[in-house]
Amino acid sequence: MLAEQAQTTAHLVSFSRSGDGTLLIRIAGAWRLRHGMPTASAVAGEFAPPSPPRRVAFEASGLTRWDSSLVNFVNQVNQLCHERSIEIDLSGLPAGLQRLVKLAEAMPEKKEARAPERRAGWIERIGIATIGLNQSAGEFFGFLGEIAVAFVSMARGKARYRGSDLIEIIQQCGANALGIVTLISYLVGTIVAFMGAVQLQRFGAGIYVADLVAIGIIREMGAMMTGIIMAGRTGAAFAAQLGTMKVTQEIDALTTMGVSPIEFLVLPRVIALVLMMPLLCLYADFVGVLGGASVSVGMLGISFHAYVRQSAHAVTLTDLAGGLLKATVYGGLVAYAGCLRGFQCGGSSASVGIAATEAVVTGIVMIVVACGIFAVVFHVLDL
Amino acid sequence: MGAGIKTNHTEGAAQEESGRPPRVHIEVRNLTMAYGDFVVMRDLNFTVRHGDVFIIMGGSGCGKSTLMHHMIALKEPASGEVLYDGISITRAPADEREVMRRRFGVTYQSGALWTSMTLAENVGLPLAEFTDLNPGEIREIASLKLALVGLKGFEDFYPSQISGGMQKRAGLARAIALDPEVLFFDEPSSGLDPITSSLLDDLLLELRDSLGATIVVVSHELASIFRIGNDSILLDAESRTMIARGDPRELLAHSSDPRVIRFLTRGRSAAKSEKSYG
Numbered sequence: 244m245l246a247e248q249a250q251t252t253a254h255l256v257s258f259s260r261s262g263d264g265t266l267l268i269r270i271a272g273a274w275r276l277r278h279g280m281p282t283a284s285a286v287a288g289e290f291a292p293p294s295p296p297r298r299v300a301f302e303a304s305g306l307t308r309w310d311s312s313l314v315n316f317v318n319q320v321n322q323l324c325h326e327r328s329i330e331i332d333l334s335g336l337p338a339g340l341q342r343l344v345k346l347a348e349a350m351p352e353k354k355e356a357r358a359p360e361r362r363a364g365w366i367e368r369i370g371i372a373t374i375g376l377n378q379s380a381g382e383f384f385g386f387l388g389e390i391a392v393a394f395v396s397m398a399r400g401k402a403r404y405r406g407s408d409l410i411e412i413i414q415q416c417g418a419n420a421l422g423i424v425t426l427i428s429y430l431v432g433t434i435v436a437f438m439g440a441v442q443l444q445r446f447g448a449g450i451y452v453a454d455l456v457a458i459g460i461i462r463e464m465g466a467m468m469t470g471i472i473m474a475g476r477t478g479a480a481f482a483a484q485l486g487t488m489k490v491t492q493e494i495d496a497l498t499t500m501g502v503s504p505i506e507f508l509v510l511p512r513v514i515a516l517v518l519m520m521p522l523l524c525l526y527a528d529f530v531g532v533l534g535g536a537s538v539s540v541g542m543l544g545i546s547f548h549a550y551v552r553q554s555a556h557a558v559t560l561t562d563l564a565g566g567l568l569k570a571t572v573y574g575g576l577v578a579y580a581g582c583l584r585g586f587q588c589g590g591s592s593a594s595v596g597i598a599a600t601e602a603v604v605t606g607i608v609m610i611v612v613a614c615g616i617f618a619v620v621f622h623v624l625d626l
Numbered sequence: 627m628g629a630g631i632k633t634n635h636t637e638g639a640a641q642e643e644s645g646r647p648p649r650v651h652i653e654v655r656n657l658t659m660a661y662g663d664f665v666v667m668r669d670l671n672f673t674v675r676h677g678d679v680f681i682i683m684g685g686s687g688c689g690k691s692t693l694m695h696h697m698i699a700l701k702e703p704a705s706g707e708v709l710y711d712g713i714s715i716t717r718a719p720a721d722e723r724e725v726m727r728r729r730f731g732v733t734y735q736s737g738a739l740w741t742s743m744t745l746a747e748n749v750g751l752p753l754a755e756f757t758d759l760n761p762g763e764i765r766e767i768a769s770l771k772l773a774l775v776g777l778k779g780f781e782d783f784y785p786s787q788i789s790g791g792m793q794k795r796a797g798l799a800r801a802i803a804l805d806p807e808v809l810f811f812d813e814p815s816s817g818l819d820p821i822t823s824s825l826l827d828d829l830l831l832e833l834r835d836s837l838g839a840t841i842v843v844v845s846h847e848l849a850s851i852f853r854i855g856n857d858s859i860l861l862d863a864e865s866r867t868m869i870a871r872g873d874p875r876e877l878l879a880h881s882s883d884p885r886v887i888r889f890l891t892r893g894r895s896a897a898k899s900e901k902s903y904g
Contacts, residue, residue: 276767276805277757310805315770339836346832347773591741591786 256281256316258289264297266290268320270313270336271305280312283319290327299324301335314343321348386583390513393505402506409511416477417519421526423472428460428527431468432534435459440542449543453553456535462562463569465528467614469520470573474606478581481512482602485585486595494586504586513578520574521567528566561626569617573610580606648675649711651840652697652808657706659692665704666692669867672859679834679841679854681874683889684861690844691735691812693861697842698730698810699723710808728756731801731839732810737793739785745772745796746781752803771799775829791822795829802833808840809833815847823847827854848890852878860886 257269266289274280289296299320306313317336321344324331333341363371396402439455485508488494497504532554539545584602588594652674659666666689674680684690695701697708699715707716715726739748749768753759759767769781775795777788785793794814801809811830815823827850834841845851851858851874858877860870862885870877870886878890 276753276759279758280763282763282766311767311770315766318770318773319766339838342832342836343774346836347770347778589786591784593742 256285258286260296266296266299268299268301269305270301270303270309271307273308274306274310274313274316275308276310276312281316283316283323286320287323290323290329295327296329298330298332300332303336306337309337309340314340314347317344318347382587383583386586387579389505390509390579390582393503393510396503396506397510402510403502404507404511409515412511412515413519415480416473416516417522420473420476420519420523423476424469424523424527425530427468427472428465428530429534431464432456432460432531433538435464435531436535436538437542440538444543449539450545450549450553452535452539452543453545453550454557457532457554457558458562460531460535461528461558461566463566463614465531466524466566466569466573467610468531469524469527469570470577470610471607473516473520473523473574474577474580474603474610477516478577478602478606479599481578481581482585482588482598483595485582486588486598489586489588490590490592490595509578509582509586512582513575516574516578517571518574520570520577524567524570528563565617565621565626569614572613572617576609576613577606580609648677650674651676651678651711652680652842653709653712654693654697655707655709657693657696657708658704659689659696659701660704665866667861667866667868670706670859672868672871674840674842674857676840677834677838678857679830679843681851681855681858682842682844682861683846683851683858683874685846685863685889688861688863690846690861694810694812694842694844698727698732728804729807730810731804731806731808733794733797733801733812733814735813735816737785737790737797739793739796739800741785744782744784745777745788745799748785748796749800749803752800756804767803768799771803772796774802774833775799776825791818791826794818794826798826798829798833802837802839805837806839808842811841811843811845813844813846815845815850820849823850824853830854848892860889 255270255272255274257271259267259269261267268286301317317333317340321331321333323329333344336344393402436452436456439452440449443449443451443455485494488508494504494508497507535554536547536550539550540547581602584598584605587601588598650673654670654672657670658668659670670693682690682693692701696703699708699718703716707714709715710726710729713726715723718726739745740751743751746765746768749771750764753764753767754761757764765781769778772778772781775798777792777795777799780788780792780796785796788796798811801811809830814826814830818826830841830843831854833839841854843850843854855874858870858872858874859868860877861867862869869883870881874890877886881887881890
């Protein structure tokens with residue numbers, strides 16, 4: 244390809260020498276950026292010993308069209324001449340081209356601007372990672388502390404946030420989430436019931452599908468599925484909203500006005516999700532059990548009435564309360580992850596996307612870890 | 627595109643020698659812009675000649691940037707059309723419109739650099755998309771363009787690592803990557819200090835003179851308007867149409883419309899302002 248390009252661009256440049264040591268570079272034809280360009284490497288060959296030129300001049304009478312490809316070529320020749328202290332005469336070139344070469348030359352390179360490229364050794368990398376981990380942990384717990392302080396402020400009636408914002412966020416993460424919660428919960432209920440039915444039917448214990456679905460959904464799956472949905476939906480939205488506000492300096496504007504961004508922005512989001520999650524979980528439990536019922540009625544021939552009675556018999560109030568408690572905690576964790584990542588967002592639009600992704604990942608990881616802790620605690624307490 | 631530069635250059639010189647006026651490059655014909663039922667501007671008629679620095683003037687919120695968006699066919703007009711060398715971009719099919727847009731370089735108020743890319747990658751992207759250059763050559767041209775706007779050495783920096791003025795200049799470097807025939811510049815002076823703003827004006831004039839490009843600038847910065855503009859229109863939010871057309875200095879000296887004088891003198895009297903701007 245390079246050879247082909249060299250062939251197609253060879254007719255654009257030619258060289259000749261005069262007796263006074265001048266290298267005359269003849270520029271001809273149409274110089275088109277779109278179709279490749281000659282490089283200054285050919286000129287470098289002319290500069291090589293034993294007879295480097297004392298002066299370089301251009302002749303462009305055969306030039307029909309030019310663009311940046313020619314500017315780049317002349318600029319490179321110019322740099323080569325400067326490096327080798329060879330006199331260069333640009334007067335044979337079009338006036339506009341001369342001006343552009345001078346313009347590129349006029350702005351000195353900011354050498355200190357180039358970022359140093361040094362690869363750290365493995366010990367250094369471990370050290371950097373450890374320091375980074377330490378900083379992340381500090382930010383994580385620091386943010387938790389700031390939220391705790393904001394809640395104390397709220398308890399004392401001194402927190403500043405707008406009630407209308409709280410209502411709007413409650414609507415966004417409550418009523419507006421019903422559609423997706425319905426779909427996922429119903430499907431999870433049917434999947435659990437179907438898997439149970441295939442196994443239990445073989446032992447003539449099809450009716451126990453109701454127990455499986457009710458206990459599974461109400462104790463564990465309802466809260467977890469709702470938490471994961473909200474992490475993907477609302478947690479990411481919180482991070483994106485706050486991240487964008489960080490990029491556009493809206494958070495700085497709040498701070499400089501003496502309004503705590505934690506109270507004004509984080510508090511309503513945490514309250515809204517903590518309030519809405521148990522309600523959404525309760526709704527998800529109901530829809531999940533309905534999903535299980537539809538499989539049992541359709542596939543096992545169990546009556547709807549018998550299914551409901553069996554489900555009510557299987558589940559205790561403790562199961563329901565445990566599920567709702569988990570949902571409340573998951574809501575707090577998702578809101579926390581979303582707000583934390585939003586506040587940690589960098590100054591560019593790309594970092595908003597990163598913040599949203601990190602909010603989802605952090606939220607889900609925290610939910611799973613909390614789920615494990617709940618399992619152990621409930622077992623110890625014999626609940 | 628490259629052909630355009632040389633063509634413009636030689637054509638302009640030939641026209642100058644022969645005393646012919648420069649050819650019309652852009653024509654805005656009976657253009658009405660609207661958002662739904664709300665008419666922003668109506669019945670706009672004007673032409674921009676090859677090699678002009680044409681200023682779209684007007685108060686804040688009157689529709690200057692909207693007009694620019696219509697001129698680059700980012701927005702559909704309610705009626706009317708915009709023509710480049712006699713060819714309507716408004717009525718062109720989508721693929722043809724794409725090809726026509728490659729003749730434009732556009733810089734936006736905020737720079738609109740892609741934040742996930744370095745400056746060299748920002749400038750190199752159009753070169754990678756629309757030329758046969760290899761990565762090394764793309765890098766060379768990107769460095770050259772950045773050097774032209776005074777950002778030599780900043781190739782590997784991300785937009786978030788440079789100042790607002792530098793972002794504007796990097797945006798200009800990206801806009802001239804493909805040697806455009808027409809350069810659109812939305813509010814070049816906004817957010818810049820007077821010295822940086824003046825340097826950017828110089829740079830625009832230098833690029834116009836050397837590249838031979840036609841430059842359309844959206845601005846309400848009077849110092850910049852009088853310095854670089856050789857033709858202009860003034861949009862009026864109240865009457866929702868253009869109320870003046872011509873060289874800004876000529877308008878200041880000869881216009882009898884009080885709205886024009888008020889705009890061009892920041893509300894002061896014409897006599898005073900003539901002294902100020904000479």
